[in-house]
Amino acid sequence: MTPAAHGRRGRARKGPAPAGPRRAVRARFASFPLAAALRGAVALAAPLLVGVLTGWVTLSVIAGIGALWGVGQDGSDPYRSRVRRFLALGAAAAAGLAAGEVALRSGHPAAVTVCLVVAALLGGAVSLRGRVASVAGMHLLLGVTIGSGIPVPGPWWHAPLALFTGVLLILVLSAAPWLWRRNHDERAALLAVYRAASAALAAAGTPGATDARRRLTDTLDNAHQVMARHLAPGRRPEPDPRVGDLLTAFRLAVRLAEAVTTLLWEARPLPAAVTRVPSVMAARLLPGRGGTAPALPDVEPDTPGLRALAHVCAAADAEWTDDAALHVPAPPRAGRSAHLRYAVLLAVCVLAAQLCAEVMHGPRSYWLPMTVAFVYKPDFGPVFRRALHRCVGTVVGVAAIGAVALLTQDTYALIGVVALFGALMAVGVRHHYALATTGLTAVVFVLVDLLGDDRALYVPRILDTALAAAIVLVVHFAVWPDSLTHRASARTEAALDAALRYRDLSPVVTPAQRQALRRTAYRQLAEARRTAAHARREPGPPGRRLPDWEETITAAEQLCDAVTARSLGATASAAHTASAGSSARAKRE
Template sequence: MSWLRALKDTARAGMKVERARLEPLVAVRAAAGLAIVIGIGLALLGPGAAASSAFGAFTAAIATFQQSWRPRPVLALASGLTLAVSTFIGYLVGSRDTLAFLALLAVWTFAAGMLWAAGPTAGIIASGNVAIMLVTVTLPTSVPQAAGHAAVIAAGGVVQALLIVLFPVRRWGAQRDALADALAAEADYARRLRRDPLASFDPQPLMKARDAATVTVRQARRRPAELHGARGLAERIRPVLASLADPVVGAPAEGPARERVSELLAAAGAVLDAAARAIRHGEPVRIPAPALSVLKSPDQGDLLRGAPLRAARRLAALLDDVLETAEPGSGRTADPGAAMLRPTLPALVPLVVKAVRAELRSGSPVLRHAVRVTAVTCAGYAIGRALPFGHGYWAPMASVMVMRPDFSQTWSRAVARFGGTLVGVSVATAIVRLAQPGMYLSGLLAVLCAGLMYALMRTGYVVAQACVSAYVVFLLGMGGLRWDQTVPDRVALTLVGGALAMAGYALYPAWETPRLRTRLADWLAAVGRYAQAVLTQYADPGGARRDDVRRALLATRDARIAWQEALGRAEGEPVRHRGLSRAAADGAADALAALGRAVMLLEAHIPDRAHAPVPGAAALAAAVRADTEAGAKAVRERRVPAWEEVRGVLADPGWEAQESGVLRAAARHVLEALEELSEALRA
């Protein structure tokens, strides 16, 4: 993609306003917390302290809107307390020496950039703290005042946390939605299998449901019973649906058995949809009578035999379990197990340190982002102080808020920030000039703008930025600053900060396009390990560990999502594909998805522990693992992989006499998918 087209696409994406599900009650609660701290601050401490407490409550509320499964009060407290510490230390250093503050700003910004290694929530909160610190360090005039400002900033976070505890809005709502979305995705998958027996399935809803099901010890004691168990059942249902619909492993492509399978898939979709609705709204499960009648007799009329009959009976049993689990108050919450427990914040510290240390290497996109944002922020601070506008902190603040580890987000946010700032400042300026609000009315207008931002922030960054810009104008107006002392400066310096951010990425990029082959190779290797784990169950039913299959499947999903995210980021980059065109990438992804599906069909029919070892399974497991590891190396080195080991095993005459029809059919699917991958990479 050319630079001109990339700039047009990212600018269009930044200015885009989307329809999104709004949460007005949550927005009202966040705005109420802001109003409380501003009102108390104005009444008891004055406009300066009120502005500090407002920043604390404002950023704490924003933290609670991030896509994190941690308890919202914890996010609010973490945001408020870390901002308070940043403000106090920043004032102690900055009040004495500008160069010392610049050095502190560099250290703080670099640390915030590296925290993206711990996830987007940590990165966003840390970046926001650096941006707000640039403003709040200018408010106090002495060390005792700085301590007081830090205290009221922390108090703002505490107030938001208390409001969440005292006035919960749709408790466990995000977890309910994640689980319901996973069940609804499987319902849609069951219906699509009726039309296309080889339909694909995106595992992202299941992965999101798993993240939502990972809870703290305290949450595990309070979680509704219907939110525990249904996700695991949904994971087990998916391969059963695929194996039932497959024309080779399951029912024939035509005839009475196929019609019966179609009825079962339709009934499964109805049951899963009913369970999703019940879990989402916390209400009793209501299932259509026809669906129940179909599932009560999956083998009606002896239309199904062998593997399809086993799959039909297993599907009926699993759906019964889903219905029992989805019923509100169905039973006591089970122990989530150590693997599904989220560490506490103190226990999280060493894990974050480990993740950050892992990114301290050449070529790390997180490290490049940290270096880039540090250089741009420090340059923006120096330029802002040198320009005759005043309020020079707005340039680095704009830079640190728009910069992200990838190209598209950084450039689109820079455009959206300037556009939103222009709109927000213009509207707020018009109101100030016409109404000339006093201290308390300015505070009220600031709260209204913040509430509007909380309600609309998921519709687009440009909308949120327009509301934030108006919020800052009114908030500074509480202290008696005239509009013409802040507005022109803010617009000009926001443009400077955005331009610096875009220039920083252009001069020191971290392109995703050159790493696409590595992502594809990681996915191939992960699918190979998954295949080996499943085939080992056939080779040694009594001795193989079942947990190995689950771990390998999760690793495969992680690799697939990493590939999809990398491909999405690479699409908007002005970089040549370097040996992996878009057509080749799409073909390779389809082939690996087909390979994963073939292994999933095998997983659906894993023999029980009393079953005798299946001949040839061990040899096939070793061949698939060896070929996929060698194939992953070939992909990284821009070579077309060969699959000699798998071909050799399947060429053995003994395979045609294989008593396990499922294994024989799935093995052919595996080889076909591997050959399709080679064909795609030749393109």
């Protein structure tokens, strides 16, 4: 709880009662990505079924690989973002596959190795430049590993085209709902903000208030990202009135979050009439089909926070005139030296993996470099945890597909198994990397079986995965053990600067500009906290002492809370505003 809670009148109540078993079950079921699981099953099974029925088994397997990689990058983000990501994935993977195939067909022993190393250098050079670039860089390398490891008969362009077709299949399945629910993602993200605001108001005056405010910030960050394309500077008004309603709901959500933060800072329990205001606002601003607009409850404006909430309620019934854009702040990016270092280390890991594969397996030795491409992604999270989950998922996947092989070898039954594990992979993409790896491993074994590879690969694939993970960990921690530490420090510094800029400029800017400064500060603080958590999960030498990023971030969050409260008239905490600012500066220094 913030220091402003001390000395407040009124008895602090206990936190909200825990949800009952039925509500918890409903919440878990609601979070299950059923649509994504169905997409994964259909996208992986359909190409194989077509290939078996037409006799084009090899090309159908290549298309299945494209769909497999597409399932690994499927998400619930806006449809346009998915389309850009899938197109970048498909183009990069197809180009890599063509390059690997040409290297394999050349017949020169070193051609494949050189092609892999060059692809690793190129992929690593672009991977730290953002999500789409990272996906493209990784799949460029993956395409080369498959193209140089799986001989495909026929013209050289057949395999890249089949791979791209598989990616297009998952793109169509993922983006097709846009045709009949065009703004569904934006609406769902905004409803989540209003629900989080209601929960935060219910937590006012309790020890859970700080966590509730952070959850509200997270949902607003997500809504901000989802709405970003509608907030672009200079963008013309949308002809669709539904988009205008979404923009109004988003901008009111920003103002609502400001009022909620002030009420949490005041640290007084609130009556039910106040805590349900956000839910009623959501019902009025984002009504469902056939829904009626309920009346907003009366809010007695006897504190600055309640006055701010009352103003937001009044704005919900008025015509919106403030069209100031709130831009999504870009996180600080790694410098050229970090790009170069990652590219070189990735190339070294791929070279080592390829040399080991040639010695151990000879032809079709794609598993080792492919595993390196999947594991060595420091921008996707801690490398050690990713390597560990990759190994665990591979072991479980091998055991699962081995059990299936004991029961049946029927082709159509195996395609059904692919559908099942494709669905499992789609769920794992959203919940746990080891679960996603389990599904991917089982699917790849069926694909290899359809290609006619009869070798006993269960134990070798587990050993290959362990060896590839070991190569990545040894190279990474020997040369670049502090990559996440530097990233956490850089993002904490950027977030602190944003918080101090919000404090210094909020008294002299317009309300819309103040809200933009506030959104930037809170968004960067949340991102810095996540990056710091990733850095702490990375192992280090005994006795390693990391900076206390979380304490700095917490002090900066308290500073932003105090500035927000002061901006809305809650001057009782002005003294703490100055002390929090001093504490934040001291942490940085």
